[in-house]
Amino acid sequence: MQIINFLSNIAMPLIVLIIIGYGIIEKNKVFDTFLDGAKEGLIIVLNIFPTLIGLFMAIGTLRSSGIIDLLTKIFTPILNLINFPSEIMPLALIRPISGSSSIAVATDIMNKYGVDSNLGIIAAVIMGSTETTLYTIAIYTEAVGIKNTRFVLAAALIADVVGIAVSVAICRI
Amino acid sequence: MLNIIWPVFIIISFLYAILFGSIEKLNNSIFESTTNTVNLCLTLIGNICLWNGIMNIANKTTFMKKMTKFFKPIINFLFPEIDKNSKLHEEISMNIIANILGLGNAATPLGIKAMKTMQKENQDKKVLTNTMAMFIVINTASIQFIPTTVIAIRSSLGSNNPTAIVFPVWVATVSAAIAGITATKIFIKISSKGKIKKCK
Known part of the structure; x- marks a missing residue:
């Protein structure tokens, strides 16, 4: 379990380090490139937001009414x-x-x-x-x-x- | 499809709640759901923007191209019918690497490009070729190195260690991919046998 935790913990920082290091070696303007990508991220979340509101509401009603408990039983x-x-x-x-x-x-x-x-x-x-x-x-x-x-x-x-x-x-x- | 499921969910919930007296709970849940969504999306915005930014650097450097060399043997095994030095070979490996890096936005256009190249060489334009079938199955298996969205959701819900799921995800996703690939290889064998029989 400790190895699993270690692998899970190091995976993320390591890949960030490798990618940024790569960008610097290739003389990419890493921060500008980062900003372009981050802006795209905003749009992704904005696009799923309305769907999520609608679905959370529907799933909320299913659960609070007791139907999900019934089905689970x-x-x-x-x-x-x-x-x-x-x-x-x-x-x-x-x-x-x-x-x-x-x-x-x-x-x-x-x-x-x-x-x-x-x-x-x-x-x-x-x-x-x-x-x-x-x-x-x-x-x-x-x-x-x-x-x-x-x-x-x-x-x-x-x-x-x-x-x-x-x-x-x-x-x- | 959600145009049918969504109203059905809500209508049966209301009817059930009226019948079994849980209408007050239902009332509260409607308003809770909006707060929950806003909270979730606020944290998602942070994590998804960060990761998308980092991955954009990978996308804009030769990082992805370098990775294709590493994946050559695997691609050759998966797609025995395509030429090792063709453009298609490169398109397919770029798509798979984009998937592994969690670059969903980059992976889909790359994948569609590869599909169009494959369709050019397809003899029956209405039926998937073996290579196309394998390609789609691999894309549905979602071999992802860092499951960013799930990590974002976990951290938004206050997990002690949001990345703790990374290793279990690797094991599950690789098992799923192996199952899908094996199934596809078997289906391809069965269907090619059927064709030989028909010819006789």
Whole structure:
């Protein structure tokens, strides 16, 4: 566990150092380049903000009305069979479909059970290790006007299932 | 799709809350949700701007091009059907490296460029080639070195150690990628066998 923490801690500073060092060696105006990128970041957040407001509100009503508790109760026996935490199920279902909704659902889980709790960490690892599969497939196939995607969806969903299963398993160690 | 799901979520929540008397909780949650979103986005802005800025430096220097050399053997294994020295080879490796560095904004245009190059050589313009299929599956697997958005969310929620998830994410994302790649390779084999049978 200590090695895991060390690797996790050093990864970020190290990559920042390498990249900035690289920029200096190549005589890039690193700060100007940094500013251009940071401005783009502002736009990214601004673009997802309205979606997040809408979805947080909808998910908030689902939870406060008690529907999510009800659904969790119904599915718990089935999920217990495969040793899967039922609290994570809503995230696993929405993750391949919508990026901003899954951010909202994951944040909701982290808020409710605690960001450093086991469930909170599982939700974060799932978010970090998987991608909005359906959206990605749509973007790349539509860019070239292809309708027949053969087995791509199946293969991508297999990857998602494995990613989610491993996320749950590794957080249990 | 959200045009259907969103109102359905809200309507059934209201009905359920009226039936089971949790309307007061529901009322409070509506206003809480706006504060929660604003708080989350404020921290997200900081982290995402910072990381986007750093990654822009990687993007504007030859850092990415240097990395493509490192990835050559992997790309050759994944895409046996493309020429090692072609432009397409470089486009694909640039896209994968942008993904690994978490440069989503750079990765997508690079990926679309690579798809268009592949489509030029595609014989049946309506069906994905093996190379395209593998390329898309790898893009859906999101092999990311630093999961910046999640780290940003964790720090906005007051985590003791927001980056603690980095290593577990590596293990999960690499397992997912290996599963996706293996599945794709198997599907490609099965479909090519089917074609040979048809020819006979």
